[in-house]
Amino acid sequence: AQSVTQPDIHITVSEGASLELRCNYSYGATPYLFWYVQSPGQGLQLLLKYFSGDTLVQGIKGFEAEFKRSQSSFNLRKPSVHWSDAAEYFCAVVSDSGGYNMLIFGAGTRLAVHP
Amino acid sequence: EAQVTQNPRYLITVTGKKLTVTCSQNMNHEYMSWYRQDPGLGLRQIYYSMNVEVTDKGDVPEGYKVSRKEKRNFPLILESPSPNQTSLYFCASSGSRVHGYTFGSGTRLTVV
Numbered sequence: 001a002q003s004v005t006q007p008d009i010h011i012t013v014s015e016g017a018s019l020e021l022r023c024n025y026s027y028g029a030t031p032y033l034f035w036y037v038q039s040p041g042q043g044l045q046l047l048l049k050y051f052s053g054d055t056l057v058q059g060i061k062g063f064e065a066e067f068k069r070s071q072s073s074f075n076l077r078k079p080s081v082h083w084s085d086a087a088e089y090f091c092a093v094v095s096d097s098g099g100y101n102m103l104i105f106g107a108g109t110r111l112a113v114h115p
Numbered sequence: 116e117a118q119v120t121q122n123p124r125y126l127i128t129v130t131g132k133k134l135t136v137t138c139s140q141n142m143n144h145e146y147m148s149w150y151r152q153d154p155g156l157g158l159r160q161i162y163y164s165m166n167v168e169v170t171d172k173g174d175v176p177e178g179y180k181v182s183r184k185e186k187r188n189f190p191l192i193l194e195s196p197s198p199n200q201t202s203l204y205f206c207a208s209s210g211s212r213v214h215g216y217t218f219g220s221g222t223r224l225t226v227v
């Protein structure tokens with residue numbers, strides 16, 4: 001069965017520091033991968049997605065992610081974190097089981113940003 | 116504006132009192148889904164729908180019902196809510212796997 005693992009439950013970084021959030025997936029075929037962000041009290045906003053082509057994808061808010069098939073990973077990165085990036089981040093993979101594109105989420109990583 | 120609209124945003128109810136959370140999308144999407152979010156567990160799928168009159172169970176369907184009589188609407192029904200259904204609920208819709216899902220703003224439900 002498809003699954004997504006986000007090994008880090010909480011991460012704290014200083015403002016201006018670089019960030020990498022880890023995501024590992026389990027999926028037999030080429031996966032459709034997504035990163036979502038959830039600010040406090042808000043819904044989920046799509047940051048970026050990968051389904052084919054260039055393995056380094058750019059998203060909104062200065063985020064990027066790199067798909068590495070050999071490591072079954074899709075880590076999210078940002079060169080310089082801003083205080084407004086404090087939020088919860090979810091990695092997800094689309095499962096096409098039964099012809100339906102069900103989105104399977106990781107447990108999330110909560111990011112805190114210190115001034 | 117393309118969006119998924121859920122109502123209500125907040126709801127406090129008592130055990131056993133039937134309730135419905137509405138969800139509507141204006142993007143003509145075929146796929147719609149309900150998720151619940153609980154601390155440490157991420158988002159878990161409750162029910163999904165591939166099109167009108169086509170629905171199926173997700174990972175945690177017990178205690179919930181859904182219907183899809185129209186393409187735009189996908190209400191979540193709790194016939195007899197219990198305290199373990201206290202959670203944050205999200206409705207989402209999708210036109211294709213390539214585009215992922217668009218999420219509503221969420222409904223925070225408390226069952227006392």
